[in-house]
Amino acid sequence: MRRLSIAIAAAVLSATGLPSPSLAQLAIAFDTTTGKAVAFAGTTDAARNQREALSSCNSRSCQIVATGKRTCAAVAETLTTGGSIWAVGYGASTSVAEQAAWFNCRNKGGVNCRTAAAICD
Numbered sequence: 001m002r003r004l005s006i007a008i009a010a011a012v013l014s015a016t017g018l019p020s021p022s023l024a025q026l027a028i029a030f031d032t033t034t035g036k037a038v039a040f041a042g043t044t045d046a047a048r049n050q051r052e053a054l055s056s057c058n059s060r061s062c063q064i065v066a067t068g069k070r071t072c073a074a075v076a077e078t079l080t081t082g083g084s085i086w087a088v089g090y091g092a093s094t095s096v097a098e099q100a101a102w103f104n105c106r107n108k109g110g111v112n113c114r115t116a117a118a119i120c121d
Contacts, residue, residue, distance in 0.1 A: 026121040028066040029053035030075050032084055036062070037075050037117035066090070074118035076101035078110035085110040094118040 026041040027049040040053040050064050066073035066088045074097035077086040085108045089100025098115045105113035 024121045025049055025069045026067065026071070026073055026119050027053040027064055028073055028075055028088075028117050028119065029057040029062045030065045030077075030086065030116060031057055031059045031062045032077075032086060033061045034059065035077055035084070035116060037077075038062070039073075039117040039119035041119055041121045069121055072097040072118065072120035074098040074101040075116045076105040076110070076113040077116050078105060078113040080109070080111075085113075086116070087113075094120055 024041045024044055025046045026039065028037060028039045030037045036057060036059065038053045038056040040049050040056065042052060043049055046067060050067065053064065054062050065075055068090060072091050072094050074089050074094060075086060076098070077084055085105055087101050087104030087108055089097045089104055091097040091100050098118050101115065102113045
């Protein structure tokens, strides 16, 4: 069985003089073939965060599945006989976002949905 992997990247904001994390934007890149997910919320530049997440995901199969500002996001996935089922959820905390992602994954037919990544900006 494929193992879900989580990678979370964040810039060291205080040392670089960049805005605080509460002003940052988040991006989650997800590879449906491997289950690898990378969450990044290091800058206020949404395009840069998406590039960083995709670059850290390190696969041509990775795609941006969640973005946001002043929110939390999560992606949940499960394996099925026909491949994988995945879904995104948003919320005021990572636990709320994870629950929403799990619920959305179950609604798509997933049975053993698990969080692949969760992050708040």
